Amino acid sequence: MATFKKSTLTLAAVCSGAVFQSHQSHAAEPKVMEPAGSIPMLSVEDSLGTFELPPGYRLEPVLTEPQISEPVVCAFDGNGRMYVAEMRTYMQDADATGEQKPLSRVSLHEDTDGDGRMDKHSVFADGLLLPRLVLPLDDRVLIQETNTLDIFSYRDTDGDGVADEKELFFKGGPRGGNMEHQPSGLIWSMDNWLYTTYSAFRIRYNPGGAPLKEPTAANGGQWGLCQDNQGKPWFVNAGGERGPINFQQPIVYGGFNMNDQFEEGYKEVHPLVGIPDVQGGPKRFRPETQTLNHFTATCGQEIFRGDRLPEELRGDLLFSEPVGRLIRRSKVTVDDGVTKLSNAHPGSEFIRSFDPNFRVVNMVTAPDGCLYLVDMYRGIIQQGNWTKKGSYLRGVINEYGLDKNIGAGRIYRLVHEDFERGPQPKMLDESPAELVAHLEHPNGWWRDTAQKLMILRGDKSIAGALEKQALGSESVFARMHALWTLEGLGVLKAETVRKAMADEDPRVRATAVRTSEWLFKHGDDSLSSDLTKLAGDPDPQVVIQTMMTAKHLKLPEWKATVTAATTANISRGVQEIGRALAGDGGAAQKPASALTKAERASYQRGMKIYQSLCFSCHGEDGYGTVLPEEKNQRLAPPLAASPIVTGHPELAVKVLLHGLSGPVDGKEYPGEMIGMASNGDQWVADVLTYVRNSFGNGSSAISKSQVSGISKSVGKREEPWTEKELFAHSPHALDGCSEWKLSASHGKDSLVHAVDGKLDTRFTTSQSMAPGMWLQVELPETENISGMMLDAAGSKGDYPRGYKVEVSTDGKQWSKPVAEGKGTGPRTEIVFGQEVPARFVRVTQTGKNRLYWSVHQMEIWGR
Known part of the structure; x- marks a missing residue:
């Protein structure tokens, strides 16, 4: 355990105003909090007094306990009703007792009198296992629970606010693993595909049949997902301490990252709460203030696309750091075809709190044009694999009594004194023709929802109105959405796309290129020459999109298109992404050793798992992720040439099944390897077959039966191995x-x-x-x-x-x-x-x- 710095600061002093007054402009200083064995749960009113925001901004409660408990997601239907996923069994004590019981729910809430607070409540779907994905469609709501990739459609047919119809929407099959390592953030993106984190595929609504499925690159995201005004999904990685990741281009084309996509010091955070409840231990907090010093749990991101907050905020990327009790606001700029992020509040944060229970895990642009924050409001925010007896976190939890603070939850609205909330929508009651007009709306939520509803209704009679809008609207966003709506309805014409390819705005031209993919996939290649010409477009983003589309479609001339683009356009984005595209001919990575057909299939599955999960700590190259502020420190041990990885199979299998703690080869690492046994024996075999045959390693494949045998020989072990213990109980290279x-x-x-x-x-x-x-x-x-x-x-x-x-x-x-x-x-x-x-x-x-x-x-x- 760390030695905690003593302080006379108490939470009561904070709330009384003795230390900090609400809504000051980043004037507060972080303070160490005494480990008194108990952290009080504040009322909503008192908690509001602990927040620090820029001048003019404030948070106001929309929905709180007792109406909700342990909220993790909120989403709105076409009439502005709010669905909330409540993980009611999440970490009810430090041992996660009862967490896997189906006692969670999705609740439904409505503001019937227009005062901005939800006053009508019902339990829409009950008896769920930790629901993690919620997406309202029309009168149907998609919900996915933990430990499965199946997505079900729920419907309330009698209007009482309770679902009485449940149908399978997408059959994904079972999914094991720690609940923090499972998909989240289901969104209907502008390109009419549904995306989540972790899954290296996207799915698409298919009227009258099962959803379509198409592979993507591994996205690297963990909890939360959003899109920007051009329909690009934004992923944020928590476990690997990365923050935003793979955000240069839409993930369907690949995971692209640049060396300088973050400003210097971007990953340093500035909390107010001095409690070192940090997974990484002492390396991850400042000794003088006990405050988190670096990203460790980034999640719940949102590109703000509303119209009822200042212009300065629109288009910014916001995400939460719940371990730091803060919200990061990032300015998004595109320079020479490269997207870059910077902290909008250098040396501080957009929103911070002195309340140790302030744990925002999701954000969303709402129908009223404001930003909504989902605060779990609790003591522990890490899952039980990181809080086991004997762990660093368990000691902190016990000293501060964080395990006692459960069962609450708040959803806040971010507002500004210069703006009023927007009106409540009634889209579920409107005709497709009326919905077309909403594509002109300045709030991105209205545009997204109108597009989604038009496609779900499938009324092709509005094609003419959409074509007129795509080619003549004064709104750039309306022109983009109209093109995608035509694509989603299956009535997009090549001539419409050709005209859009000549639009004065490069965002529309790039959208036209993307929507042309639907025509090519349906046998219409009449735009081939038009696409080739756009390789010479003066705007880097249009050129990049042209290269990516040509590669994605596997057009015969895609390599020539990339060569032509990189020859004609010297912008850095075109050059770097062009090289990345040209250097990957699409062939699957090959194992270092000669494997059988079945073993090669295992290797390929393991590669996908590694690229979606393991890479965040162990690095794309297998040498461990380098921590930017500590050039000689890596987040996790290298897998390349590791005696555990390449030695007797029992060593690596045991580590993956049960985890590994403490120093490795004499070195301490901030990351902690948790047990992955819940993913299943085949999953473990696949991952190990991949890592034992990559990064210069050339070892034998691991089979499911090997994993099963080793697992049985160990028995019901729960605690992670130490390196010394592992070698004492496993075959390894003899010394001497x-x-x-x-x-x-x-x-x-x-x-x-x-x-x-x-x-x-x-x-x-x-x-x-x-x-x-x-x-x-x-x-x-x-x-x-x-x-x-x-x-x-x-x-x-x-x-x-x-x-x-x-x-x-x-x-x-x-x-x-x-x-x-x-x-x-x-x-x-x-x-x-x-x-x-x-x-x-x-x-x-x-x-x-x-x-x-x-x-x-x-x-x-x-x-």
């Missing part, structure tokens, strides 16, 4: 190889190089492989061994074409073969079926090849 006595049938003089620890030297037979060649090791004493590894990576073809392994305790009486097989690549791993006592180990060549038999490095695995 300098004391081994080696002999061989051929190449005796080079034997020392098999155990000298240098991959650039080797033992070699100096003649072609032939059956009967052997290599023998005599250990100093009898050991229980379970396998061995022969590494020929420096002479890739020199692995044994066939082998058998025999053991002996005296060098005279030899066992039957404890392992037989064929080498399939530079690294030959030989796993015995069971542990065997041995002092002598002999490997005999049973295959033949014109190449030599070589070993650059040899390991024998024991306990």
